[in-house]
C-alpha cells in the first residue's frame with residue numbers, strides 16, 4: 010500500500026493511537042466469540058498505548074470486563090470507568106484486601122494463601138466479594154496447582170463462597186497445532202467440572218480466534234485488540250491501531266566500504282544515500298532492530314518504499330538506506346512511518362527476534378501521543 014508523502018516539519022517523533030481501530034478489533038473478536046463475554050486485557054498501560062483512553066474506548070464498544078496486572082493499574086482505571094469489572098491478574102498482595110474492596114478490584118487468586126486472605130476479608134465483611142480462581146494447567150507461572158483443587162473446593166465450600174470466575178492461561182495458543190493446547194483444555198475442563206455453575210475463562214487472543222471450544226463463558230483478548238498478530242503463520246486479520254512516525258534529520262551520501270554507526274557493524278556494500286531518523290532506543294525503538302551485513306533489521310516506510318535500517322539503533326537516532334528512492338530525496342523534517350498501515354508491529358518485531366507485544370509495550374518515548382477516535386477517522 011502506498012500513500013501520499015506526508016510532509017510535516019516536526020522536531021521529533023509522534024505516536025498516534027487509533028481508538029476506533031481498537032474498538033473495531035474488539036467488535037470483531039466479540040463476534041467470533043458470540044457465545045461468550047468478551048473482556049479485554051489492558052495491562053501494561055494498555056499494551057503501551059495508554060490504559061485509560063484505551064479502556065474507555067473499549068467500554069464504549071461494549072467491554073465490561075478488564076484485566077490488569079497490578080492493583081495500581083486497576084486504581085488508575087477506576088475513576089475513568091466507575092462501573093467496569095476489573096480483574097487484577099497478578100493476584101492479591103498481602104494486606105491489600107481492603108484496597109481491593111474499597112476500589113472494587115477483583116483479585117485473580119493464584120495461591121492458597123491468597124485465597125485464605127480473601128476468604129478472611131469476605132468473612133470480616135460478611136460478603137461474598139467477587140474474585141477469580143486461577144488454576145495452572147501447564148504454564149507454571151501463576152495459579153493453584155491441580156493437586157490443590159480439592160483443598161480450594163473445600164476452603165470455599167466451608168464458608169459458602171462462590172467465585173466470580175474460574176480461569177487458566179494457555180502457554181502455546183499462538184501455535185494452534187501445538188499439543189499442549191489439547192492437554193491444557195482437557196485439564197481445565199476437568200477443573201471446571203468440579204465447580205459447576207461457575208463461569209470459566211481460558212482464551213487469550215489466539216485461542217479466541219482459533220478455537221471455539223476454548224471460549225467458555227469469557228474470552229480475554231489483549232494483543233489482537235491493538236492490531237498485533239496473535240496466531241503465528243497466519244495472515245493477521247486485525248486492524249493496525251498505532252502509527253509511529255519520526256522525522257528525517259539529515260541526508261548523507263556515503264561510499265562503498267564505509268561503516269555506519271556504533272561498532273562499525275555495517276559496512277556499505279555500495280555507494281549509499283542514508284537518511285538519519287530521529288528515533289532511538291531511548292524512545293522505545295528497541296536496539297534489537299539493528300542490522301548488520303549478515304542480518305537484516307527493522308524497516309520504515311517512506312514515499313511509498315520500505316527502506317531498511319542500516320547499522321545499530323542508537324539512543325536518539327538510526328540510519329536508513331534511501332538509495333533506492335533515487336532522486337526522490339526526502340527533506341529534513343519529513344516523517345517516515347516506523348509503525349503503521351505499511352509497517353506492522355510484527356514487521357518490526359520479527360527481524361528483531363521479538364514479538365509485537367514487546368514492540369508495543371516499549372513505546373515510551375519523547376513524543377506526544379495523539380488519540381483519534383472513530384468519528385475523526387477519514388472515510389476509508
Ligand SMILES: *Cc1c(COP(=O)(O)O)cnc(C)c1O
Nearest residue numbers: 050178213214215229230231232
Ligand atoms: C495478557 C493476558 C491475556 C491476553 O493475552 P493476549 O495474548 O495478549 O491476547 C489473557 N490472559 C492472561 C492471564 C494474560 O496474562
